Amino acid sequence: MTAAADAQLQLIDRLEASGALTPDWRQAFLDVGRHLFLPDVFWASTGGGYERCDRAESPDRWMELAYSDVAIVTQWDGGADDGQREPTSSVSMPTMVASMLRDLDVRDGHRVWEGGTGPGWNAALLAYRQGAHNVVTVELDPAVAAQAAANFRALEAAPTAVVGDAADGYPPSAPYDRGILTCSVREVPAAVIGQIRLQGVLVLPFAPLFGGGAVARLTVSGTTAEGPFTGSSAFMRMRQQRYQAPPVDDYLPGDWPGDAAQEHTTLSPLDVVDDWLAAFVVGLALPDLYYRRSDGDGMTTLWLFDTAVTSWATVDFVDGASRFEVRQSGPRRVWSEVEDVVRWWEKEGRPGFERFGLTVDGGEHRAWLDEPANPLPSARG
Template sequence: MTDQAQLRRRLLDSMTATGSLRTEPWKRAAEAVPRHEFLRGGYFRLVTDAEPTAWEAVHEGDEGWLEGCYADTSLVTQIAGTIVPEDVRGRIMRLPTSSSTLPSLVLRMLEDLQVEDEHKVLEIGTGTGYSTAVLCARLGAGNVTSIEYDEHVASRARTTLGRLGTYPSLVTGDGLLGHREDAPYDRVIATCGVRTVPAAWLEQTRPGGLILATVGGWLGSSELARLTVHEDGTASGPLLGGGVNFMLARPDLPPPLGLLPDLGEGKEHETPAGAEPLSNWTARFVAQLAVPGAQRVALHRGGRTEDVLIDVESGSWAAVYEDCGRWLVRQGGPNALWDAVEEQFGRWRAAGAPALEEFTVSVTPEGQAIHW
């Protein structure tokens, strides 16, 4: 076997052993798709000793490039909305905007999609095209529609898929709107995060069909949900657990914070919860249900660290900090953000602090609700 074939086999064996790859049809599909073909433009590697966070480009042919292609890890392929590895020599300190998702998560999600032969699938977020190719290998390209928001990313994926002789329906546009021309679909899968499952996805999915999407928010916690679409045009289903995290769909990204509010203003009082509602993945998920428009900033002021929540649209804010063994919160603006967080967090704790797998998502054309 060639080096890439050996590396691919090792990755497939690892995914099988960990349970990400569970059924023969998906094993055959994964085996048919060489991941390195979708990374010939290179990728960015995190610089581990850099402060602030920095990335360095790994180009095709560089030492470790091929091994990296078959590592079970996400590989950043675009930074700051336009910058690709070919553009960079050295380090860059900007935020990633596109990546090739770690293969074990790709295959876990495809297994969780519960497809059957001849199902039509809508994929939101083509990315490099790797997951699109695996879908095509399993179902046939004629049953796959994939949407990518970024025109440059979409063009690269189209070129790679064509080079491999794979021709699904590829669309450049806002995936939150779906693609009505190829509807209805039996399955919808999103490889980007969303704050709310869009009504368009429900409308374009057959009754009894499934939607698999990562639901999250601006406090940085998210989870995979599998929803069944009902005859009345609504959908519901559980969170699947596992702490799944994707970059948010670009239309769902938070607004710029702009000028920070005067944190010396506002009303101050003790908070019995302290910073616990922001302390871990599940707690933040619960907290962001209460304040979906809030973003979090850590500020160092007066020798202490303050966790600050800011809702740009309403102008509301809350700063939580410890002082002489007491936890205090100072709030300003029209909405008491921390009061809402404490109330939600308290109800969750009173219910026994259920795990995210015990949460249910319900979606109607009018909106979304998450409850436990």
Template sequence: MRDQAELHKELIDSMTVGGSLRSEPWKRAVETVPRHEFLRGGFFRSVPGAVPSAWSPVLEGGDGWMEGCYADESLVTQIAGTIVPADIRGEIMRSPTSSSTLPSLVLRMLEDLQVEPGSRVLEIGTGTGYSTAVLCARLGEDQVTSIEYDEDVASRARTALARLDVYPTLITGDGLLGHPGGAPYDRVIATCGVHTVPAAWIEQTRPGGLILATIGGWLGSSELARLTVHDDGTASGPFLGGGVSFMLARPHLPPPLGLLPDLSAGEERKAIVGADILSDWTSRFVVQTAVPAAQQLALQHEGQVETVLIDAASGSWAALREEGGHWIVRQGGPEPLWDVAENQLGRWRACGAPALEEFTVHVTPEGQTIRW
């Protein structure tokens, strides 16, 4: 096992060279926070080549544990809502539900938060507690409130922070509701993705304060946004770029699809844009802005795999397949999903297909709007 101090220094140097760690105050803060203290329960490592995805545990003191703690990687710490590394012998094929975000993204976001001395910060998603500890090292524990949805995750974070003698205000509950008891905050930062920016965050942030959150959709594309809260109770701001992705907050996960509609029905036409557009991060984000309630899946139909979009709430759907060198779309339900997507893509392309950094988010009591 390599020396912890050496690994920690290498990580800090790497983040500095890479540009995620840009200022001395944050560098001094991260130097005081040993990441391995927040991973004593171990983590899961993906099994190479496993289909479907599989995970194997790496426990404290085991082969690669310390090196993993200081690798610039996101480390899965919980699977299927309850399972931690110590619960598993061998491999598990379930979905991750909690993780320790890669340190370079943690520090990039903390830098982008633009805190000032004395800033009061509300963190949504305590996770392991690592980012909470770095915030406390920079601002002081009295300035930091952190909310975690999962009771078990919150308990482990509380224990890890206590080992370092760090005691911020820790709340177990729905982070989408914020914590009005500590408001107003100067900054809000979310380490989970959201489908729409919750009104509570805006209400609990002082005018002129900032909200840093990853806004995503059920098609799997997302981006980091920095919103300024205005005197009239609205908030707006730009996307910051970089293709940032977090697990969606559990209350913002898509609804179950339930019984699928009859995908053999519907009207067919030649598609203007094919489903291959969904493999591009920015194009997929544009489609999400047009059909925000749609989910994507691949289904076998008449011997061919089709890309299917389904809006579980409305029952609208679109199925696309390649045929003879072009794409065919078949649609059903009250709204032709692919027509809406193609129209939005056409408008975006007519504007020169701007990058996500040229998009802005506007949040009002009536809802959220994304523009370019």
């Protein structure tokens, strides 16, 4: 057995033992080696940042990382350089790939659409599982799509690969029994929902503007898609949905604090934004809020804004403090809204990702706890 095959088998066994990989997917993971979709130079997310690995310099480490349960970045900044400012293409961590394919629940003969080809590993797994003629994958970036096409040429079963906007789906091959996105969205594209068959399934990473993220498993009924979140996720956002925030001066003409009076809170702002689940809950309840932060020596200032550019707040975290200074301005008290959502979540027992769900109906997004009839606080008014 080669070193690659041995590393691949060990990874598959670990994925099966964890429950992420179901038995019906094992053969596809054996047939489609992850290392075949990785460039000679990549950056592995190893916890403390991104580790650059060059196959020519460190072939053993390169193969070790290829079959480690980590995400691997294959392009930075749209391919402009490797300045490592923002990842724009990657191969997802194997646990996430396996668990999302599990959630997809494909059956023999199902036609599958994928949005976000990337280097192509996920699409290739689908092609081997479903048959190449049943899989369509769409990639926006021509350079990334070209590399995926080159990767597919080495396979016995290659999906139909299209250069285009995943937000548009791919009408020529619709309808599909299943759909999967490999980039996160804060708004589920209506065109994609419209191309999934009645009672078909759409699996996607959903990431509110405020922060956090989770995989949603939505069942489609006409123009409506509804279903639970199945677990935490962290994906690059769909490029068309990356928010370009206006300058702070649009909210605060003149010097801080403007007309904002001093208040105090006992809720640490870092307990909100540094907790992936807490930030996700706030983002679900308050989808039009976002934040920036500035970190200093022993102090962090959190700036909160609404997308309508009407209201803002600041909260100052100081090491060792139990009360934190707040300033709020505008018709909304945006920090008070955040605090209300967090207190509600705590009162409910801090429910996890799997107890939340999402309904998308005609472009409107409604988040809920346990069932659609139990909307989150902001939806109750």
